[in-house]
Amino acid sequence: MTKERKMNIREDMSWRDMPQGGHIIDAGNAEDFKTGDWRSMRPVWLQDKCKQCLLCWPVCPDMAIPVEEGKRKDFDFDHCKGCGICVEVCPFKAIDFVEEE
Amino acid sequence: MAIKDKLSGNEAIAVAMRQIDPDVVAAFPITPSTEVPQYFSQFVANGQVHTEFVAVESEHSAMSACIGAEAAGARTMTATSSQGLALMWEMLYIAASMRLPIVMAVINRALSGPINIHNDHSDSMGARDSGWIQLYCENNQEAYDNLIQAIRIAEHKDVQLPVMVCYDGFITSHAVENIELLEDEKVKEFVGEYKPQYSLLDKDHPISMGPLDMPAYYFEHKRAQAEAMKNAKRVILEVAQEFEKLTGRKYGYFEEYKMEDAEVGIVIMNSTAGTAKFVVNELRKQGIKAGLIKLRVFRPFPFEELGKALSHLKAVAIMDKADSFSTAGGPLFTEVRSAMFDYARDTKAVSYIYGLGGRDVRPDEIMKVYQDLLEIARTGQVKSTFNYLGVRE
Numbered sequence: 001m002t003k004e005r006k007m008n009i010r011e012d013m014s015w016r017d018m019p020q021g022g023h024i025i026d027a028g029n030a031e032d033f034k035t036g037d038w039r040s041m042r043p044v045w046l047q048d049k050c051k052q053c054l055l056c057w058p059v060c061p062d063m064a065i066p067v068e069e070g071k072r073k074d075f076d077f078d079h080c081k082g083c084g085i086c087v088e089v090c091p092f093k094a095i096d097f098v099e100e101e
Numbered sequence: 102m103a104i105k106d107k108l109s110g111n112e113a114i115a116v117a118m119r120q121i122d123p124d125v126v127a128a129f130p131i132t133p134s135t136e137v138p139q140y141f142s143q144f145v146a147n148g149q150v151h152t153e154f155v156a157v158e159s160e161h162s163a164m165s166a167c168i169g170a171e172a173a174g175a176r177t178m179t180a181t182s183s184q185g186l187a188l189m190w191e192m193l194y195i196a197a198s199m200r201l202p203i204v205m206a207v208i209n210r211a212l213s214g215p216i217n218i219h220n221d222h223s224d225s226m227g228a229r230d231s232g233w234i235q236l237y238c239e240n241n242q243e244a245y246d247n248l249i250q251a252i253r254i255a256e257h258k259d260v261q262l263p264v265m266v267c268y269d270g271f272i273t274s275h276a277v278e279n280i281e282l283l284e285d286e287k288v289k290e291f292v293g294e295y296k297p298q299y300s301l302l303d304k305d306h307p308i309s310m311g312p313l314d315m316p317a318y319y320f321e322h323k324r325a326q327a328e329a330m331k332n333a334k335r336v337i338l339e340v341a342q343e344f345e346k347l348t349g350r351k352y353g354y355f356e357e358y359k360m361e362d363a364e365v366g367i368v369i370m371n372s373t374a375g376t377a378k379f380v381v382n383e384l385r386k387q388g389i390k391a392g393l394i395k396l397r398v399f400r401p402f403p404f405e406e407l408g409k410a411l412s413h414l415k416a417v418a419i420m421d422k423a424d425s426f427s428t429a430g431g432p433l434f435t436e437v438r439s440a441m442f443d444y445a446r447d448t449k450a451v452s453y454i455y456g457l458g459g460r461d462v463r464p465d466e467i468m469k470v471y472q473d474l475l476e477i478a479r480t481g482q483v484k485s486t487f488n489y490l491g492v493r494e
Contacts, residue, residue, distance in 0.1 A: 015321035020261060020329075021200035022322045023299055024309035 008032060035062065039082035042100045045074050049094035056086035056095065103348070104282040110238075110273040113245040113280055114180065114206045114266075115140035119150055120288035121252055123204075124175035124295070127155035127166035129185060132218045133270035134208035137180035160185035164192035164203075171201040172310050174300030176252070178203070182270060183210035186224045190231070196263045197232025198326060199311055202255030203263040205233075206248060209371065209422075210270040211458045219459020220270040222370065226423040226432045228265070232326055234333055235400040237370040238268040239356075241278045246350055247397075249283070252292045253340045259332040261298070269372040271459070283348065291347060330401045337398055354403035356395040357410060359385060363392025365474035366411070367418045368437055370396045373455070373462050380467040391471050402436055408444025411437070415478035416449040418470045420490075422456045430454075430487050449477050455490035466491050 006026045009018060019025050050072070057065045057072055064080035066073045087097045108116065114137050118126065126145075128138035138154075145154040155170075157163045160181050171177040181189060186207055196203050207225050211217040225235060234254060238244040244266065251264040268274065283291070299308050314322060334354075341352040356374075359381055360366060369377055374395035384391040394410060396403075411417050419438065421431020429435060430452030438450045453470055456462045470490065477483055 009318070011317045013321070015324040015328075018318070018321055018325060020298075020325060021198060021310065022312055022314050022318070023199075024312055025299065025306070027307045 034078040036064070036076075036078045036080050039077075039080060039100050041082040041084055042077075042098055043075055043080065043082070043084065043086055044096040044098055045072075046094045046096060049092050051092055051094070053091065055089050055091065059085045059089050061085065104284065106280055106282055107277050108241060108280050109136070109275050109277050110241045110244045110268055111136035111208065111275065112140060113241045113282075114248055115144070116282060117245050117248040117288070118178055119144045120283070120285050121176075121178070121249065121292050122150045122289070123152055123178045125153045125155065125167070125170035125177045126179060127157055127163045127170065127177070128179045129157050129160045129163045129181070131160065131182050131185035133210055133220075133274045134180045134182040134185070134206065136274070137206055137208070160188040161192060164189040164196065167203045167205075168192060168196050168199065168201055171196070171203050172199065172300075173302045174295075174297040176256075176295040177201075178205065180206040180208065182208045183212055183218075183224045186228055187212060190228065193228055193231040193233060193263075195311065198322070200261040200326070200329065201263060202261055204248065204251045204255050205263065205265045206244070207265045207267045208270045208274045209267055217458040218270070220272055220372075220422070221457045221459065222267070222422040223424070223457075225265060225267045226421075226425070229400060229432060232262065232330070233400065234260075234262055234264040234330070234337075235398070236264065236266050237397055237399060238266065238273065239372055239374045239395060240273060241276070241280050242350070243397075244268045244273060245280060245282065246344065246348070246352065249288055249291060250337075250340050250344050250352070253343075254333060254336055256295060257332075257336045257340075258298065260329050260336050262326075262329050262333060267371065272372045281348070287347060291344070334401050334403070337401075352397060354396070354398045354406055355410070356397065358393040358395065360392035360394065360410065362390055363413075364390040364415045365417070365471060365478055366392040366394060366414050367420055367467070367470060367474075368394045368396060368407070368411070368433065369420045370399065370433065371422070373420070373422065373467075376462055376464055377467050380464050380471065383464070383468070384471055389471070389475065396433070399433070402440075404436075404440045405444060407437060408440035411441055411448050412445035414445070414448045416451070416474040417441075417445075418451050418453050418474055420453045420455055420470070422454075424454050424457065428487070449481075449483050451477070451483060451486050451488060453488045453490045460491050462491060
């Protein structure tokens with residue numbers, strides 16, 4: 001269930017409509033912000049090598065590896081900032097690490 | 102009935118703080134502001150206030166503690182001088198940008214080096230772009246009055262900005278003068294109860310303060326901050342009117358002394374205005390049309406009002422007790438002259454930097470400034486725009 005939100009801050013808003021001092025007057029609004037554009041390196045999921053051991057999932061600091069019904073899906077690139085921890089931890093070399101274009 | 106007393110500037114500020122009874126005072130002692138937290142900590146020890154007094158280990162921590170306390174929703178005050186203000190520098194910007202209405206007494210003192218504990222305005226002038234409102238005081242009475250008004254200005258919902266109340270180290274801070282105090286209840290009633298719009302301690306309305314602001318938002322927040330400063334111009338006058346009803350003492354952006362028919366004048370801040378008024382009186386006795394403007398509100402800068410107030414003069418000297426080393430005059434000069442470009446183009450303006458590091462400013466020196474102005478008014482020629490007054494050539 002999504003909690004009712006008091007304020008959504010958007011990039012098309014005037015300075016008049018923003019809360020003063022940059023205060024975030026609402027909890028749970030991180031979903032509004034895509035932090036993946038910091039990335040300089042990009043993990044590539046090699047699905048055929050992946051054994052679905054899920055070691056990558058708990059180490060991801062950005063929760064950018066979605067898991068559904070016990071199986072990992074492809075990266076959430078809106079939030080992956082390319083730290084490469086998943087690449088390090090994968091025992092099957094199922095994650096490639098390439099430069100972001 | 103107002104209470105007549107004789108107090109030093111620092112005592113007057115401490116008494117005002119006792120009457121305001123803020124929730125938190127975090128302060129570190131530094132000459133010449135030391136007495137403010139010293140007197141105030143006695144009030145705390147005696148149980149005369151309900152304030153949480155935080156004895157910190159530096160001014161950087163003092164301002165940090167003030168920011169934390171004010172963000173938590175506490176009415177917060179402090180005092181500092183010189184290097185102490187300089188050490189607060191990065192926190193000053195944070196206090197203003199987070200829109201925290203902290204009120205601070207700044208007891209003006211020269212910045213090192215060389216080390217000097219005496220008065221000039223280099224400390225508060227260094228903080229002029231930090232987003233704090235700045236009020237300047239000629240004497241102990243004004244320091245007391247401005248501190249009480251500062252609370253109302255800072256906390257006004259359209260402003261929500263910190264305020265520094267600046268007065269001259271030793272000259273005002275330590276000299277004892279007659280003063281009229283308000284009754285405790287009247288001050289309490291005037292400042293009212295602080296009801297912060299946001300508070301970190303309000304568990305029913307969780308909030309984050311001071312987050313990361315990326316390029317998509319930072320500019321908008323600065324624009325809103327600038328608007329608050331604009332709003333402060335209106336609020337400062339509203340609060341002053343209310344204060345006048347209470348005390349009979351009138352405050353505006355600046356005081357105009359014998360300016361109506363003046364032909365030459367000076368713009369000056371803080372205690373030297375008193376000396377300059379004496380000189381204006383002497384000149385008036387000789388039939389010379391001299392006037393004076395004492396600036397009270399430096400931030401927000403009363404651009405239009407000040408510019409217009411100077412438009413009927415033939416010549417004006419803008420006097421800075423701080424050098425900005427721009428080689429283009431002191432900080433007050435550059436801003437006043439900028440206002441004059443729009444509103445007083447026919448008035449000749451000259452800069453005088455004076456009294457650095459506590460150098461005495463004598464009436465005969467101010468007299469010399471007026472004589473220079475009279476010469477400019479007579480000839481229409483400015484021989485020297487940028488001047489130093491009272492330095493050994």
